[in-house]
Amino acid sequence: MxxxxxxxxxxxxxxxxxxxxxxxxxxxxxxxxxxxxxxxxxxxxxxxxxxxxxxxxxxxxxxxxxxxxxxxxxxxxxxxxxxxxxxxxxxxxxxxxxxxxxxxxxxxxxxxxxxxxxxxxxxxxxxxxxxxxxxxxxxxxxxxxxxxMYPMDFEEFRWAMNDDVTIPTLSKFFERKLPLGAAFRTTMRGLRLYALVGGMPQAVVEYLETNDLRKVDAIKRKIIKLYTEDFLKLDPSGNMSKLFESIPAQLSRGANRYVTSSIIGKVGKVSENSLLQQLEDSKTVNVCYHCDDPNVGMALTQNQERFKLFVCDTGLFVTLAFWDKNFTENVIYERMLSDKLSANLGYVYENLVAQMLTAKGDKLFYHTWAQDEKHNYEIDFILSRGKKICPIEVKSSGYRTHASLDAFCKKFSERIQDRYLIYTKDLGHNEQVQHIPTCFTMFI
Missing domain, CATH: 3.40.50.300 (P-loop containing nucleotide triphosphate hydrolases)
Structure with missing residues (x-):
């Protein structure tokens, strides 16, 4: 042992x-x-x-x-x-x-x-x-x-840090719709640390033993190399590896779907679907499918050809995002630790929310539709709750704007239970939208 x-x-x-x-x-x-x-x-x-x-x-x-x-x-x-x-x-x-x-x-x-x-x-x-x-x-x-089984979730990570108090306390604040107040900064710092270290036990052990994120990053690189070696055994063409390695780049583009042809060219739908299925089965990725008609049975209108990919562990995602750089050049570590992550790196939080939702048993769906000829509305995640749905918009900052969320709720008003804006500030709400800090994701 x-x-x-x-x-x-x-x-x-x-x-x-x-x-x-x-x-x-x-x-x-x-x-x-x-x-x-x-x-x-x-x-x-x-x-x-x-x-x-x-x-x-x-x-x-x-x-x-x-x-x-x-x-x-x-x-x-x-x-x-x-x-x-x-x-x-x-x-x-x-x-x-x-x-x-x-x-x-x-x-x-x-x-x-x-x-x-x-x-x-x-x-x-x-x-x-x-x-x-x-x-x-x-x-x-x-x-x-x-x-x-999934990588360690945020609560399991806190347990590893010898902390069994934070998450039950957060749960009580969420249930009562209370802001964290003085505890907010400490809690979010802990969540950002979780995002950087990740939930792979080897990486967590390295952090506990050394308190050195450079060494943690080295462990994560070994795990990613192990994954890519596995992919090459299953797909010697290397296309499966390319799809995995390109996840951060695809998310950073802000596109409303993963464009496989931009990574591996046109390989045909049968081959493309097979590669995606193998990636999904490997559990190294969390797949978020476009739901063409958002309703309780979202899988019924799941669009197999429109999807986004997230890395199963956000710690691995952070390392993969700067794979070709030295540890000292990976700005995500420094900026997340200091809570100064720029908007163009906001996809880290999107991956984190995807991981937290998956760990609690939710299937991932999203929805886009045309705003005008050049712009789209997009709901990052949609959850099924009872006979209703809960749309979610994710922000990497404290901005409270939510045009897509408002437009979605107007379009599908009869189907909505709760609506969430997940962002990096303390709990807040108006008459319709619940503004919740990222650390509350596990409770929705």
Whole structure:
């Protein structure tokens, strides 16, 4: 186990699975690489079971992998696993972990029979994109519950900073619609630090150990290189990598959609859609689709050809934005720390809001329409709440103007529940629009 073990929200969901499943299903935890899947699973196994066996299929021997080629004798398989890993398995009080299960398709396929046997619990981890790629020829087990894991959210980041007070306090202020007052500057400074460090556990550990953002940036560069290496394995043409690496540039243009042809040329709709689907499955990006007719069922009018891409972790986004520069030339660090981020770097906050909404379980949609021949209105995000929708406009500054929000609410007045302007000042509101600081995003 690593030196730092961070409290993660997915742990409670894993407890719920264990209690409700009672061995009738396996648990598959999906998510991007380096977000802490393996760590949280091993911590769960240590705490919640008498014994466990962890099979890391990145490192497993051929002897271990070959055990799942023939499932006729499960007793033999369990005996061999106990002998190889020097662990004793206890009926209904042990768990077997298949880490990076996509590396051994036969082990994934074996889940159906292992679960039916009923003696032990099973938890799998993997990246959805690799799982799809490596398990095309096998029968996917239906005896499997899935949980999506994300980089550390703002509350988990505060927990890592040994702070379990800030977020519950913010929640109370939000519920009562009260400004933060004296606590505002400190809270926003903490949020800006979160945006710079990000929610990748390795980056958070580096920050805690060194308090050096240069070293944190180096860790994030290693993670990005790992992602691009994965992309090249899946798409040797390099187009997938280019789409990922160009996210900051595309957002900085202020265009109302991601223009893929400007990055990879015209590759055809089938290839373009395949690349986008693979990126989305990798969970390294959060995709925000254009909703042509904003209503409760926004997925019904989701436009597959109009979308924006955000990096799954804003800390990685900050590093990616200045990929070709030295750390000292990345002005985002200095300007965010001093709360002097210029308007042309405001896309950092847009990525942060996208990440915070995704982490709380919201699907991302946006909407644009013509203002006149040369200009468009745009709503950055639209959330579905009950039978109504909530439009959101994001500002990287304290400006309270919201022409797009006003026009949208006039156009779709019958569909609106709440309307939000997310910006970098303290809570404020008029008769219709709630002006909330970025740190309140997690509560809407």
């Amino acid at each position: 690593p030196k730092f073990t961070f409290k993660r929200k997915i742990y409670a969901k894993m407890l719920e699975w264990k209690s409700e499943s009672k061995g009738r299903t396996a648990l598959l935890i999906e998510g991007a690489r380096r977000i802490g899947k393996s760590t949280i699973v091993e911590e769960f196994a240590q705490r919640e079971y008498e014994t466990y066996i962890l099979i890391d299929f990145n490192k497993a021997s051929e002897e271990v992998k070959s055990l799942f080629d023939d499932l006729m004798d499960l007793d033999f398989i369990f005996l061999r696993l106990q002998a190889i890993f020097h662990k004793s398995l206890k009926s209904r009080n042990s768990v077997i972990i298949f880490d990076e299960v996509q590396k051994c398709p036969n082990a994934r396929q074996a889940i159906k029979y292992l679960v039916a046997d009923g003696r032990y619990d099973y938890i799998e981890t993997g990246s959805l994109i690799s799982i799809k790629k490596n398990t095309e020829s096998i029968t996917i087990p239906s005896e499997e519950d899935r949980l999506q």
